[in-house]
Amino acid sequence: MIRPKCILLLSGGMDSTTLLGYLLDPRLEFVMCEIYPLSVNYGQKHVVELEAAKKVVEEYQKRNGNKVVKDLKILNFDLSQIGHSALTDSKWNIPENMEDQIQTVVPFRNTMLITLAAAYGESLGLNPINIYMTPVKEDFSAYRDCRRPFFTCLEKALSLGSTYGVEVFIHTPFVEKTKIEIVEIGTKLAVPYHLTHSCYKSKPACGKCPACVERLVAFEVNNLKDVIEYQKE
């Protein structure tokens, strides 16, 4: 099975970085010849994650060449104009416990990110437009736009709405995987986790927000040390 070109939505976090490494794994049953990484500055408070995305792309360009891993495209679409999320709204605080995770939902963010990816794919002349994204098992409960039925419906809508009738596919290979499994996969693939950023709050990472908690657990269960810097107590 050949999937020669694709767009990868890259946040700079551990899940999408692992997927980049995974797509380049020569043992896969399909070969990905050209990956167009795409990041979006959507007004997230932790915009520092885009610096991580840049470093991750540079690292994989060193490993695989910039014919296979294209330069990172960064689009600016400021969802703080709508707000209504702890990640984008200056009037909301980043929650410090998992129970408040739903406050970190950005309304329809995934629809927006995927639609931008589809438009970028159309501008590149991709046919079909293959988009890779990394919802994971932990996202299921709080994030309705991280569930497979949503993606399956959205890819149909995008295929119906594409300018020339080109089909759009949204691939979510990690949607049933936990972050624990992802770190296990990524470690075998030598994913450069030291370059990634997950914290919703800051750099160094706070260690308390839902993104930090999930990340720390994933490394701990794998008996690994997360080598990024955390704030001291």
Place this chain on the structure above:
Amino acid sequence: MIRPKCILLLSGGMDSTTLLGYLLDPRLEFVMCEIYPLSVNYGQKHVVELEAAKKVVEEYQKRNGNKVVKDLKILNFDLSQIGHSALTDSKWNIPENMEDQIQTVVPFRNTMLITLAAAYGESLGLNPINIYMTPVKEDFSAYRDCRRPFFTCLEKALSLGSTYGVEVFIHTPFVEKTKIEIVEIGTKLAVPYHLTHSCYKSKPACGKCPACVERLVAFEVNNLKDVIEYQKE
């Protein structure tokens, strides 16, 4: 049937302005109590249309009060970062004949506009989120994202992806109507066409681009004079 609150995507052109007048028609079988008009500066060359949208909203606020017609919300989402359309790409020219209309498609623009409307609706606490938009019969051939099956699929995707499971409805009451019929409807409703803008190129209107041609035909067939200013030969 009561549909108390809705978001209306308003471009400042004749179709969406007619829909605003239509939704406020007391003879309708449903009553629209609160209309939230939404315009998007998506990097269109004819951004002057947003000035028209503002004037249209002000006019209807005078007629119906600003409790019924809310202030215009303008969001900035610059699709010229992706380009690949005569409307947003500085390297493309606005076509001067109908045969090249497909060049005026902005990749996945309607998906983006509707998703922004849904996010805005969620931030306003609407339940359900009713969105009104004005694809028309002439749009069918060149614009695949103006066809009803696309909207029906997208509203399902958005409902699946909304943060709290609120349903999203995309209403397109003019999708089977021609612009000729729309001008007929709007004239009876005293729609302020003198405030609207359609031209893709400029103000005064060029009279030659696909948007101007369709508009001029719609008025002519209704034996009406289009009172906006056109460029002299």
